[in-house]
Each structure stands twice: as C-alpha cells, then as structure tokens.
Amino acid sequence: MIAKLRxxxxxxxxxxxxxxxxxxxxxxxxxxxxxxxxxxxxxxxxEGQVAVDIVNSTAIYMIASIAAAIGFQMNLLNxxxxxxxxxxxxxxxxxxxxxxLPAPLHWIVILIVAMVAGALWALLPAILKVTRGVHEVLxxxxxxxxxFGLAAYxxxxxxxxxxxxxxxxxxxxxxxxxxxxxxxxxxGTVFGLVFLAVLAAALYGMTMNRTRFGFELRASGxxxxxxxxxxxxxxxxxVIALLSSGAIAGLIGMPEILGRDHAYTLNFTAGYxxxxxxxxxxxxxxxxxxxxxxxxxxxxxxSKSALDNVGVPREIATIMExxxxxxxxISYEVVKRFDQAAEQRRVGRALGTVDPAVLPExxx
Amino acid sequence: MSMVEVQPGIPxxxxxxxxxxPAPAQRRTLPAWAWFMIGVVAVVxxxxxxxYLTDQPALTSSSTMQNxxxxxxxxxxxxxxxxxxERSGMINIGLEGxxxxxxxxxxxxxxxGGPWMSVLVGALMGALGGLxxxxxxxxxxxxxxxxxxAINLLGAGITxxxxxxxxxxxxxxxxxxxxVEQFDTYSVPGLSDWLGDLEAQQxxxxxxxxxxxxxxxxxVSPVLVLSILLVVLTYVVLWRTRFGLRLRSCGENPVxxxxxxxxxxxxxxxxxxxxxxxxxxxxxxxxxxxxxSIYSEGQTANRGFIGLAAMIFGNWRPVGTLAGSTLFGYxxxxxLSSGPETVHALLYSAVIVAGLIVVWQLFRRRWTGAGLAAAxxxxxxxxxxxxxxxxxxxxxxxxxIITLVVLALAAQRLRPPAADGMPYRRGEGD
Numbered sequence: 117m118i119a120k121l122r123x124x125x126x127x128x129x130x131x132x133x134x135x136x137x138x139x140x141x142x143x144x145x146x147x148x149x150x151x152x153x154x155x156x157x158x159x160x161x162x163e164g165q166v167a168v169d170i171v172n173s174t175a176i177y178m179i180a181s182i183a184a185a186i187g188f189q190m191n192l193l194n195x196x197x198x199x200x201x202x203x204x205x206x207x208x209x210x211x212x213x214x215x216x217l218p219a220p221l222h223w224i225v226i227l228i229v230a231m232v233a234g235a236l237w238a239l240l241p242a243i244l245k246v247t248r249g250v251h252e253v254l255x256x257x258x259x260x261x262x263x264f265g266l267a268a269y270x271x272x273x274x275x276x277x278x279x280x281x282x283x284x285x286x287x288x289x290x291x292x293x294x295x296x297x298x299x300x301x302x303x304g305t306v307f308g309l310v311f312l313a314v315l316a317a318a319l320y321g322m323t324m325n326r327t328r329f330g331f332e333l334r335a336s337g338x339x340x341x342x343x344x345x346x347x348x349x350x351x352x353x354x355v356i357a358l359l360s361s362g363a364i365a366g367l368i369g370m371p372e373i374l375g376r377d378h379a380y381t382l383n384f385t386a387g388y389x390x391x392x393x394x395x396x397x398x399x400x401x402x403x404x405x406x407x408x409x410x411x412x413x414x415x416x417x418x419s420k421s422a423l424d425n426v427g428v429p430r431e432i433a434t435i436m437e438x439x440x441x442x443x444x445x446i447s448y449e450v451v452k453r454f455d456q457a458a459e460q461r462r463v464g465r466a467l468g469t470v471d472p473a474v475l476p477e478x479x480x
Numbered sequence: 481m482s483m484v485e486v487q488p489g490i491p492x493x494x495x496x497x498x499x500x501x502p503a504p505a506q507r508r509t510l511p512a513w514a515w516f517m518i519g520v521v522a523v524v525x526x527x528x529x530x531x532y533l534t535d536q537p538a539l540t541s542s543s544t545m546q547n548x549x550x551x552x553x554x555x556x557x558x559x560x561x562x563x564x565x566e567r568s569g570m571i572n573i574g575l576e577g578x579x580x581x582x583x584x585x586x587x588x589x590x591x592x593g594g595p596w597m598s599v600l601v602g603a604l605m606g607a608l609g610g611l612x613x614x615x616x617x618x619x620x621x622x623x624x625x626x627x628x629x630a631i632n633l634l635g636a637g638i639t640x641x642x643x644x645x646x647x648x649x650x651x652x653x654x655x656x657x658x659x660v661e662q663f664d665t666y667s668v669p670g671l672s673d674w675l676g677d678l679e680a681q682q683x684x685x686x687x688x689x690x691x692x693x694x695x696x697x698x699x700v701s702p703v704l705v706l707s708i709l710l711v712v713l714t715y716v717v718l719w720r721t722r723f724g725l726r727l728r729s730c731g732e733n734p735v736x737x738x739x740x741x742x743x744x745x746x747x748x749x750x751x752x753x754x755x756x757x758x759x760x761x762x763x764x765x766x767x768x769x770x771x772x773s774i775y776s777e778g779q780t781a782n783r784g785f786i787g788l789a790a791m792i793f794g795n796w797r798p799v800g801t802l803a804g805s806t807l808f809g810y811x812x813x814x815x816l817s818s819g820p821e822t823v824h825a826l827l828y829s830a831v832i833v834a835g836l837i838v839v840w841q842l843f844r845r846r847w848t849g850a851g852l853a854a855a856x857x858x859x860x861x862x863x864x865x866x867x868x869x870x871x872x873x874x875x876x877x878x879x880x881i882i883t884l885v886v887l888a889l890a891a892q893r894l895r896p897p898a899a900d901g902m903p904y905r906r907g908e909g910d
Contacts, residue, residue, distance in 0.1 A: 146645055193625050240884075250887045253573060253625060254792070257785045258887075261880040269873040393629055429654075431641035438634030442612075445622045445630065453621075 127447040128398060128405070132412070134447070135439035139432055148428045160422035161415070165304035170414045172306060175313035176371050177410035180392035182320045183364035185401040187252075189324060190337040190357040196238060196256025197365040198389030199263030204234035204366025206267050206286070209373055209380035210276050213287035222293040223374055227312075227367060234366020235359045237263060242358040246351040252358065260389075271382065285381035295374040307375035316364065321403040333357060365389065391417075394441040400448070413437065516799050526832050528688035534825040538818035540688035542679060545695020547816045550769040552809020553707050554579070554780075557762030558787025559794065559801035560714050561755040565610075566796060567718055568751030569731035570617055571901040573628025576784030577635025578609035578756040582763020584639040587775030588646065590660025590767070598660060599706070599764045606760015607753050609635055614752040618745055624901050632784075640777060647775070657775040662768055665699035672698045703765045710758065715798045727751055731897035734904045745906060759784060782880070789883045795894045807886070811878045820869035823878055827864040831857050 140150035160166050180197060187194035194200075208230035217225060241255040271277040277284045295308035324330035335343040336353045344350050368388050373380060395413050399405030416437055420430035510518075524540075531539040538544055558575050565572035572578075582602040589601025609631055616627040640654075647657040675697070678690035718724035727747045729737040734744045766783065767775055786808050793807070794800025815823055834857035841850035874881075 142641075146641075193629070195629070244884075244888050248888050254785065254789055254887060255884060257782060258789075258880040258884045261782055261877050262874075262884075265874045265877040269871045272871075272873070390629075390633065394633065397626060429641050429644040431637055431644060434637030435634065435641055438630055438637045441633060442616060442627065442630040445626050446616055446620045449620045449622055 124400065124402075124405075127451045128400075128409075128444055130447040130451075131398075131440055131444035134443045135436055138439050138443075139436045142435065143428065143432060146429075152426060153423060153428050153432070156422050156426050156428075157415075157419040160419060164302075166418055166422075168300060168304035168306055170411070170418050171310065172304075172371065172375075173414035173417060174407070174410045175307060175310040176368060176388060177391060177395055177413050178313040178407055179316055179364060179371075180368045180388045181395035181399065181406045181410060182316050182403075183361045183368070184392040184396035185320070185399070185406060186333075186357055186361040186364065188337075188396055188401050189330075189333050190353060191340075192354065192357055192361070193253050193393070194238070194256060194358060194361045194365075195253055195389070195393070196241060196259050197361070197368070197392050198386070199256070199260035200234040200237045200362045200365035201368035201389060202263050202267050202384065202386070203237045204230040204362075205369025205373055205384065206270060206380045207233035208366070208370065209286045209289065210270070212289040212293045212374075213379065216290055217292060219292045222290075223295050226289070226293055226374065227370060230366040230370055231363040232366070235363040238358045238362025238365070242355045245358070246354055267380075267384075271380065280379075280381075283381050283383065285377075285379040288378045289374070293374065294378060297375050305375070307371040309371035309375055312367065312371070316367070317403040317407060324401075329356075368392075391437070394437060397441055398444050412440075512797070512799055516803065519803060522836075524689060524692060525685075526829050526836075527692075528685045529832060530825055530829045531688055532684050534828050536818070536822045536825040537682065537687075537691075538822045539814070539825060539829075540691045541817065542676070542691045542694035542698060543817045544810070544814055545692045546699065547813030548806060548809040549695065549704055549813075550701075550809075551812040551816070552805045553703055553769065554762040554766040554783050555787045555790050555808050556707055556802060556805035557710070557765055558759050558784050559790040559805050560710055560798065561606075561758035561762065562788050562791035563714060563718070563796055563798060563801060564727075564751045564758065565755035566791070566900050567728045567731045567897055568748045569734060569897055569899045569902060569904065570614075570748055570752050570755075571624035571628065572610075572613065572752065572755050573625050573785075573788070574609060574613045574631030574635070575628075575755070575759045575787055576780060576782065577628075577632035578606040578613075578759035579763040579766070579780050579784045579787075580632075580635040580639050581605040581609045582760030583767050583775045583779055584642055584657075584763075585760060586764035586767040587657035587660055588642075589764075590773070591650070591658065595661055595663045595702075595768055598768060599703070599761055602760045602764030602767070603757040604760065606763060607757040609760070610753040610756020611749075613756065614749045618748045618752070621903055621905060623903075639775075643775065643777065651774075655777040659772040659774050660767065662773045663701045663703060665701050667699055668697040701768070703768060706761075707765070710761075711798045711802055718798075728897070730904075731899055734899055734902075738906065744904060748904075759787070762787065781876075786879055786883055789887060792894060792896075793886050793890055796896055804886075807882065808879045811882050815875045815878060820872055820875060823875055824864070824867065824869045826878075827860055831861045831864065834860065 143150040143153055161170065180201070183197050183200075184194060208226050211229045212222070212226040215222070215225065237259060238256075241250070241252050241259060244250040244255050245252050269275065271284055271286065273279065273284065276286050278287060280288075297305040297308045299305045322330075324334060332343065332348045333353060333356075335346065336348055336350055340350055343353075369380075369384065372385065377384075391413055395406060395409040398409035398412070399407070416433045420433045423432060424430045527540050531537055558579055561575055561578070562572055582605050585605030586598040586602035590598035592601075612634075613627055613631055616622045616630075617624050643657065644654040648654045651658045672694060675690045675694035679687050679694055681687055716724075718728060726737065726742045727750070729740075729742065730744050730747045730751075737747075738744050762783070763780065766779060767773055770776075770779070787805065790804030790808055791801050793804030794802070811823075811826070814826070834853050837853040838850050838857065841847075841853060870878075
C-alpha cells in the first residue's frame, strides 16, 4: 500500500518541483525575483474573493478533466472538449431561456440539454473514427474551429443574440433555471454546481472501477486486441467513450452560466478544454488526482493577475502549466521504468535465476 | 496510434505494428508526377467551369492565387515537417507549438537582421521545440501525442512570455511585434504582363489559367522558391539517399533497422529536429507573408494541424502534401481576396466534383458509391440554390470544414508509416 502510494505520488510531486525550479530559472534569467513571485502567488489566496474563485474554477476544471479522462481511459485524445463545451453551453443557454419550468426541473432540463448538445458535437468525430478511420485528434481540432464559427453565428443579433449593455449575449435564463449558490458575503459566492463536479467525480470513479462498462473501457484502452478477444466491441466502445466524454464536456460551461452569467455571452471563458487534458494527465485519470490537479491549475490561473500587479509577466503561469504537463508525463515514464526494473530484480532474486552481480546490467 | 488508423482488412494494414505482411504489388500505371498533373488539370477545369457558370471571376484571379501561395506556404512547410517526423515513426502533434515558436523567432530575427535572419531564427526556434519533443518521446518514451499537446501549450506560453518581455517595449502591445522587413518580391519580366492581359480578356478557361499562372509568377517571394526547393529536397533526401532510406526504415520497422546497425535514436532525433525547423520556417513564412509583417498572438490559428491534415491528404509524401496545402491555402486565400459570395460559389464546385465522382463510380460499377455521391451532390446543390452567401462567421473556418471533408473521403486509401507513433526502446524488440 505504502509502496503503491509512493510510486503514484512520486511522479507528480517530482514534476511539480522540477517545473517550479525551471520557472524560477526563467524568472531569474528575465530579471525577476522568483521568491517574490512565489510569495505573491501564495498571499493572493487570502485576498478578496480569490479563495472562492479558486474553489469555483476547481469545480469547472474537475468537470472538464473528467471529460478528458474518459477519453484517456480508452486511449482516445478528445481535444474537442473545447468545442463541445462551447456548443453545449450555447445550446443550453438558448433552450434554457426559452422554456419556463419549476426550479429544480428547469435546471435539470438545462443540464441535460447541455450534455446532449456536447455529445452531439462529438458524434461526427466518433463516426468518422469508426467508419473512416480518421484520427480523433485531427477531426476534433477541426470541430473546435467550426464550433467557434457556429457560436459566433448563432449569437448574432439576427439569430439568438441580444444586446445587453456593450455585450452581446443570449436571452437571460429565467430565475427558475438558475442554480442558487452559497454566499459568503464579501468573499464571493460558491457556485451551487460545485456539487455537480463532486458528483461527477464520484460517479466517474464508481463507473470506472466498479462496473462492467468501466472495466471494458479500461481494458480496450490498455489492450484493444485483448479486449476484443474478450468480446468487447471496440467500435461501440469508441463511440460510447467519445459521446460520454462530449456529454460531460457539455456541462463545463454550466457552473458559470447557471451560477453567474445567466446567459451565454461573447466573453464566454475559453480554454478549459485544453487545460483539461493537462489536468487529467497530471491526475492520472484518477478522480482524487484530478481534484488535486484542478486545484493546482485553478491556483495557477488565479495567480496570473496577482503576478501582473508585481510586474512579472502573467505568462509565466502558462509556461509553468506547460512545463508541469511535460515533466509529469516524463516523470511517470521514468518512475515506471524504475519500478519495472525493481520488479524484474525482485522476481529475478526470488527465482534465483539472476546472478546479483550482473543485476545492474539486466536492469537497464 | 498513427494519425489515420488503417482499418483491418485493408491490404496494406500493418500487421500488429510490425511489417510482417509484404506490401502488395502496386498496380500503378502512371508515375506520381503524371497523376499530379492530371489533378492540376482537373482542378483548374472545375474552377474555370464554376467561375464561368456562377460568374465569379475571383475564383481564378491572380490575386486569389497570390493569397493561396502566401497562406499555403506555412501549411506546406508544416506538412513537410510532418513528413520528416512521421516517416521516422514519430507523430508530431506539436507542429503547431513549434510553428508558434517560429513566428516569434522570425519577428525577433527580423528585428536584428534582414528577412533571411527571420527565416533562420524562426527555423532555430522551431528546431528547439522539435528537440524538446525528441527528448520527451525518443529518450523518455512519452506518448507522442501527449508530448505534442504539452509542446503546443508550452510553445504558446513561452512566446507570450517572450513577446511581453521583448516586443512590448518596442510596439507598446504585448500581443504584437513591431513590423519586420519583408523580402523583396520579383515578377517574371514579360510573362507576368502578358498573362495579365490574357486574364483581363475574360475568356473562358484561357483567362482562368492565365490568372492562376500569373499569381504564381508575379511578386514571387524568395520564401516560395525556398519552399519549393524544400519540397524537392525532402523528396530527394528521404527517397533517393541512403540516409533517407534508413530514416524511413525507422518509421516502418525500427527493430529491423536496429538489427542492421542503424542508430534508430539518432535518426529519430534528426528527423524530429528537422521537423521542428521546417515548422519554424513555416512560422517565419506566416510572419513575412502577413501584412504588416508582424508576429501577433494567435496568428497560427491551427495551421500546424492543418499542415498535418495536408500531409495525411498527401499520403505522407511531399508532392501530395504540396497538393493538400494548395487546397487549404486556396480555400483560405479565396476568402481574403473576395467576398462571401465567392466562397459560396465553392459549393458549386463541390457539386461538379460530386458529379464527376458519380460518373467515375458508375464507370467502375459501384452503385452504392454512385448513389451516395449523387445524394451528396443534390444536397449541396439545394444548399447552394437556397442561399446567396455563407454567413461571414463561417468564412475563416472554410479550410477546417474542407479538412474534415477531405479526411472523411480520403482516409482509407492512405498508408501511414507502419510504426508511426509506436513506442520503441533500443534492445527491447522481439
């Protein structure tokens, strides 16, 4: 147990330390003081609404990275989350504003619409993958671009857009469709849909580890040939995995829309989809790992404006995110090789087939 | 995990990653360049016909062609980069990030030297991105796509950081660099004017061909010449030298290459670094080709990925990639040199192409294929008939939509390198 924990924690910790050191080096080279930058990043958490903002963003990142993790479990790289959540949010905002239902029912309908729209945006890449063999990375990137065009078109004022102040948005969703948050006074308001993220993480963990579907999904990811020999229909699994990933992705915009913006606006936050891929890698597709990864990511994103205030370019946080992703995948490989070599040594010793003197040679 | 997964049952499918199956004899009656010429004639024919029937001379005007060249070159260079890397068995999704690094490098180089310095520093920055990808994937065995995604994140982050640090004091805008010096352009004397006269006469086909040709010989930038040389160079080095044979063997069956004494790691490193350098030159072409010629944030707009699509369209070969990037450059360039109505006329071209496919499928006695193509032609024609122009919001995404269509139609006939994207460790082959 301890060994297992050690090997699963070693890699991310190593990665974060390495990337922090590299960022410190970059800061030094560009003439800034890394210690100052770090202390600003940490002290900002206590100020104003930052802590609540971090909690809210963590929830959104969690939903996003669960969508990514569902794909990863099956060796599918769903880069299309970015487009799927944009379309999901937009369609949900349009539908939500045009119907009136009693409170809980109204927002449940909105959430379901968002999931369906997100899944539908993933449908074409899924079909192209299983019928035409088009890699999902390329098709979903193209779908992302088209989603931006479609969203810009649908929010035009002769389509579904209206002008509120200086901002074009969809019709606001009536109060019955909004999810009440937890107000902490000056500290801000925690989105009610934070609990949706927790629920999604729990359901995801349960499905992957406790159901036949999750088992088949992971099996297809680990070894497609073994899985299909075991009677798993690979094409069906690809379609289901991409659609469920898209459905979860559809929810990403919901905490902000139902908890704060009340409509899809031109300023709709972009970029959660790409961050999601990094966080899912960081958290090794594990719900708890994803939660911590999301927290780290939310913290880094929030520290950007604080860094600006002390004259450090905010992009250092972006570089740090990129470095974390790269070093985390590298350190997983390194730790994996180290563990494999240790395992080989252990087996070799137990069987007595390997002469201890030549072990370093064999462990290479 | 190659970019296009060949379906089982197709003759060329790699048997479990190793090249255990002999490649079936290719029944190719004409050499590649002849097919290329036939393709060019067909495309020009379809465009002339559309331009005549829809009364949209901009479809084949010389300014459209010039825009095609300007916008197609970055895609072409990225596609060539993709060929280098994937022929050695390394998937390079990070081309986009390397291209972003290249755009920054080009602006930085341009500020400290002439346009050639732009190209050089752009290539260097791209090569650095390639080196990072190589370290992660070759040395540490990280999944190629994962590493590529990380490099895209990192490339965007580093350039934003560097641009805030270095360009902001000069241009007082953290997102833009000051304009850099562009290449002088050259027009072929005599020929350019003569073709211009022909184009102005608006005769069917002749004026169309003249317009397209004129776009190629007027205001030629050295970047175009360099890129064409790089296409030739890529072909010669990869397919006509010992070095290229070894490099490609790493992409087909690295274990076999290793057994013949090839230093697979070294070849993979060289290929991925070259790939990054080409993507960096692509970034430089983007900076030098935009007006004003500046680095600006978000400039690449997924062109690295479109370059990969062009490479797949071209079946991992240089001339095919050239054709693919012309297609994407054209669909992008048309939007710039003309209005939404002209892009709308492309729907008409699609109808003509679908019609040709129907005839071809009937000729081959494939009734379902002909039926599907006919249905597609009717749907597109109805769409064309009932709309006057495409919504302007969609125009920037024309290349993306075309990419999807092309990938959907083309993917199954392609043959990626057999070990593309497969993990390889020295001495662990079976």
